[in-house]
Amino acid sequence: MDISSTGLRVLRQIAESGSFTAAAARLGYTQSAVSRQALSLERSAGATLFDRRPDGVRLTPAGLTLLRHARTMLDCLAAAEADLTGAVPRSTTVRLGLFLSAGAVVLPAALTRLAATDPQITVTTTEGTSPALVRALRAGSIDLAVLSSRPPHRPLDGESPRLHVETAVDTELALATASAGTYAGRTAVHVDELVDAAWIAAPSSHSEPLLGVWPGLPGRPRIAHRARDWLTKLHLVAGGFGVTTVPSRLAPVLPPGVSLLRVEGAPAELRRVLVARLPGRSSPAVTAVTRAITSSV
Structure with missing residues (x-):
């Protein structure tokens, strides 16, 4: 051959x-x-x-x-x-992929912990949707991936052998709204109030769903703005141009003028943060990065 x-x-x-x-x-x-x-x-x-x-x-x-x-x-x-x-590596490099909202919360804390415990390890990162990162893992383009999973938490793909997966944390979805305006001063909103809301959503497909509209919202949602970038979406929210769905773990890094509300009248929407790698024995560096991620969340 x-x-x-x-x-x-x-x-x-x-x-x-x-x-x-x-x-x-x-x-x-x-x-x-x-x-x-x-x-x-x-x-x-x-x-x-x-x-x-x-x-x-x-x-x-x-x-x-x-x-x-x-x-x-x-x-x-x-x-x-x-x-x-004659290139002599000064450190061990781990290539890490993260789903689109994980970098803001997960990455800084994990890298800070890793710098203290394993300074000889260098981490390079890339962002993508969870399905894209699973493909990158299978292709060998990244060594480790932080992924998002929704119930009923099926296998990440249909290929065999299955990826090695660890659960880092479960988090609830919340509604991001402008701090001033329709929902000012509130801590919760009923799902029926969101039927006519203007939504800020990311483009999505059957294979790569992205956050935006509240899952299971009755009727056809009115999409006012489409954006993949979280900073863009949240600043549009702060300006009162619509609402969007975010993981509650984003609360510490929300820009001024954005509040998170619970959605009542519907089942809680949980998302699981996973750390995945190829099956088989893990290298010490990949194990150390995995430990830093799971410890930091």
Whole structure:
């Protein structure tokens, strides 16, 4: 089997991105170049590696097998390059992914704790939705992921073997509103009062749901603004331009002019914060970062 390192990198990026188009954008290639690499990989492997679907691309069992070996080979190539250039790592690096609201609360406390307990470990971070981070874990682009899960807390993906997962904390959702205005001075709001509210929501899809509108809200919500960035959403809330749903753990970092209210008349909405990694034995550095995260929350 004759497979180039470029082909292995393309395989890994397709697995992480979930589509040829997104992989091409991340790698700086054209989509046709990525498609040609994918076909070349399949010819060399003598097997179908990619399940091409209307909603994207998933790796077949054969593709997942090759990906597992690709991670090892690409790590070995990186180590060989470091040896040849004489680069001596001064620390151990852990690549950490976090879901979009976790960085503001989880990350600073965890890094502060880690600096005190394991200063030889360097953490690099990236943000993404939980499904995207699961793909990055499987692809070997990150070593550890802080993810969000909603009841009934099914497995993070359908691939085997399952990821190793630890529960860090459970948190309730709350409603972020302007401190002055319709809900001023209140600590709670009934869900029926939110039917006609103007919502500030993030774009979402079936595979990658994002926070915004209160789950199970009766009727069709009125979306006034769409934004992924939490700072944008919360400052729109502070300005009185709408309301949005946030994890209650964001309370310490809310900007001035934003209050959190309980939503009554509906079941509590719980979200679980998880720390996930690939199955198998964990490295000491990954274990230390996991411990810093779970301890800080």
